[in-house]
Amino acid sequence: MDRQKTIDDISLLGGHPALDFVNTVDSRGGRWGPDFLNSYDDLVAWACRLDVIDDKERDALLVTANRSLSDAEKELGQAKDLREALYRLFLSEFDESQISPNDLELVADMVRRSLSQQTLGQVGGIIEWRRADAKDLDAISNRIAVLAAQLLTSRAERRPVRACQGQNCGWLFLDQSRGGHRRWCSDKTCGSNARVRKFRAVQSD
Secondary structure: OOOOOOOOOOOOOOOOHHHHHHOOEOOEOOOEOOEOOOOHHHHHHHHHHOOOOOHHHHHHHHHHHHHOHHHHHHHHHHHHHHHHHHHHHHHHHHHOOOOOHHHHHHHHHHHHHHHHOOEEEEEOOEEEEEOOOOOOOOHHHHHHHHHHHHHHOOHHHOOOEEEOOOOOOOOEEEOOOOOOOOOOOOHHHHHHHHHHHHHHHHHHO
């Protein structure tokens, strides 16, 4: 029996951290799930893997979470609310569905919280905005919201977001293909499976 994938070994195929965050649900196609974010520790592990936080921030957040498990569980729920809002927002770019003002406001609220914690600093003679260390449990969600907002507002300057057409998939990704008509999150998995199904259907006719 194959070992079930965890947050530490799921594929990163979105081409952007915000899309990889949306893809922490294994399937959004014919079925939903399983969900790879089953604890706040999973959220921290994902954020560290994608460089949303560094190792020092990871350790600090885990200490804070262990001191208040109920608060950590609440923040995990809020992170998932953000994830689903981002899924709907980015999917609307692909299928031209209507955008929910509530989804936009959820992202905007988190962005405002993240930006309010930034300070001006000097690095190598250059003055720049510097984000505060991730100490509060909502730091990860807030940073993801900033990354997502940057991607959402750059549509005219970047490649389009697509949804994988594989059966039982639905993952989102930036279409970096030359022709701009990529259909699969991965040609080796969903693409290969689709070709096998098509071949078998032809053989059975």
